[in-house]
Amino acid sequence: MDWKDPRLTEQILQYTLISSALIAIAAGYLTASLKTMFLVYGGCVFVTLLVIVPDWPYFCRHPREWMTPKRADAPFHHQQQRSSPGLESIRESALDASKRD
Amino acid sequence: MHSFLLRGNAVLTFALTVLAVACVLASLTDTLHSSKPEVNVEILSVDAFGRNPGGNDEVVLTLHISADLQSVFTWNTKQLFVFLAAEYESSKNVLNQISIWDSIIQSKEDAKIQRRTRNKYSFVDQGSNLRGKDFNLTLHWNIMPVTGAMFSEKRVLTGFRLPKNYM
Numbered sequence: 378m379d380w381k382d383p384r385l386t387e388q389i390l391q392y393t394l395i396s397s398a399l400i401a402i403a404a405g406y407l408t409a410s411l412k413t414m415f416l417v418y419g420g421c422v423f424v425t426l427l428v429i430v431p432d433w434p435y436f437c438r439h440p441r442e443w444m445t446p447k448r449a450d451a452p453f454h455h456q457q458q459r460s461s462p463g464l465e466s467i468r469e470s471a472l473d474a475s476k477r478d
Numbered sequence: 479m480h481s482f483l484l485r486g487n488a489v490l491t492f493a494l495t496v497l498a499v500a501c502v503l504a505s506l507t508d509t510l511h512s513s514k515p516e517v518n519v520e521i522l523s524v525d526a527f528g529r530n531p532g533g534n535d536e537v538v539l540t541l542h543i544s545a546d547l548q549s550v551f552t553w554n555t556k557q558l559f560v561f562l563a564a565e566y567e568s569s570k571n572v573l574n575q576i577s578i579w580d581s582i583i584q585s586k587e588d589a590k591i592q593r594r595t596r597n598k599y600s601f602v603d604q605g606s607n608l609r610g611k612d613f614n615l616t617l618h619w620n621i622m623p624v625t626g627a628m629f630s631e632k633r634v635l636t637g638f639r640l641p642k643n644y645m
Contacts, residue, residue, distance in 0.1 A: 386485060394493055398500040406507060409553040411624045414504065422493045430486045 386429060393428070397421030449475070505554055505626025513550040517633040519543050519562065519615045525596065527608070528644040535608040537601045537640060540594070541579065545617060547589040550631070558583040559620040560591070564601060565634075566613035575616075576601055610642040 398418055405414025444467075519541060526538040547558060561580035568574055578597035583589050618632040 386488075390489060390492060394489075394496045398496045402500055402504055405504070406553060411504065411553055414500070418497060418500065422489070425493070426486065426489050429489055430482050432482075 390425065390429060393425050394422070397425070501625040505623060508552050508554055508623065508626065508629075511552045513547075513631075515550055515619075515631075515633065516546040517617045517635070518545070519617065519635050521615075521638060522594070524641060524645065526645060527641055529606065530600075530602060532602075533606075535603040535606045537597075537608060539578070539597050539601065541597060541615075543579065543591055543593045543595070543617075545591040547583065547591070547619060548586050550619065550621060551586040551589060554623045554626060556584075556622045556624045558589065559622060561618050563616045563618060564613050565616055566608075566611050568603070568605070568607040568611075570605060570607075574603070608640050609644070611640045613638050613640070 398421075401414045401418035401421065404417050405411055522540040522542050524537060524539055526536070528536065530536040541562070543562060545560070547560070550558060559580065559582055561577050564574075564576045564578055566574055576599075578599050578601050579593075579595065580598065581591065581593075583591075614634055614636045615638055616632050616634045618630065621629045621631070
């Protein structure tokens with residue numbers, strides 16, 4: 378799973394668990410049973426695990442672009458690889474560095 | 479957060495911390511609770527009163543203990559430990575306290591006590607100071623919570639007196 382911002386997970390995690398604890402306390406207090414509080418909270422933790430742990434697609438909305446791997450001794454031709462302009466300068470400097478070595 | 483284990487660890491650790499805070503909050507709700515217990519103890523008869531083989535005064539009483547402790551229970555109460563103590567003064571000690579009966583109450587329904595019983599534990603003095611002695615019978619109860627701190631309350635009943643002579 379690639380993604381840019383782990384803040385999403387942290388936020389879901391914290392808000393869900395804190396609000397489920399508050400709901401659990403309220404439910405337990407109203408039914409005068411601490412057991413209800415623990416059961417409600419335990420159920421909410423289980424649901425939170427289901428939401429967060431598996432590899433859901435919404436975690437992968439901004440996948441990171443990785444460069445394609447190349448062999449170190451293969452000849453590098455400018456005409457062959459055309460991708461976004463930003464990566465070009467990185468490739469140039471990598472080429473210069475390998476020439477210097 | 480790039481692996482199952484990392485995310486699972488984060489969820490479970492945070493869940494446990496939040497649970498601890500929730501338990502503290504739940505135990506704090508006990509401060510809002512007010513209880514109205516009713517207690518009465520009578521001595522029905524003094525069955526024996528003399529010196530025991532150790533040389534100390536000993537009394538055997540038949541008691542009638544009636545108490546309504548239902549209002550003491552909250553949602554956070556696990557059980558009540560109730561005990562009856564006899565308290566008196568003697569030449570050797572400013573205060574003597576002897577637990578002569580106890581009981582564990584585990585539910586609100588059982589909290590209405592109506593017992594006619596002999597004292598469960600021996601009422602023995604250190605020496606022989608009990609002839610004609612005035613004493614109090616105090617019903618103590620410890621409120622044991624599910625989470626949080628344990629509190630103790632009591633009701634003092636005065637005006638009991640032992641016979642002037644051995645029986």
